[in-house]
Amino acid sequence: MTETVGASEIVSLPLPPRCPLPYRERLAALKQFPYGADLFRAAGGPVTRFQLAPSWLLPQIVVVTSPQGIRDVMTSRGGSIDKTRG
Numbered sequence: 378m379t380e381t382v383g384a385s386e387i388v389s390l391p392l393p394p395r396c397p398l399p400y401r402e403r404l405a406a407l408k409q410f411p412y413g414a415d416l417f418r419a420a421g422g423p424v425t426r427f428q429l430a431p432s433w434l435l436p437q438i439v440v441v442t443s444p445q446g447i448r449d450v451m452t453s454r455g456g457s458i459d460k461t462r463g
Contacts, residue, residue: 393439396421403427407438418442 396403398420406413407429417425423443429435441447 393424393426394421396425396427396440398427400429404429414440414442 396417398406398416402416406416409416417427417440421427421440424439424441424446426437426439428437441450
């Protein structure tokens with residue numbers, strides 16, 4: 378079962394590891410939907426993060442490729458993802 382985490386606890390959680398791919402390979406992998414996710418998983422693991430631009434222009438991107446990780450993201454009650462039926 379998914380555990381609900383409060384906002385104060387989120388700050389104390391560690392960040393996902395950075396993706397070790399060079400910039401051009403990250404950009405190419407991002408454009409290759411859905412096969413790019415395989416490249417991110419092979420390079421950085423089931424949960425990895427990367428940045429394509431300065432933080433004031435574009436936030437960091439986190440790629441989750443494990444079934445448990447996807448379940449945790451999709452069942453959370455946060456407002457960061459649209460979850461509608463139908």
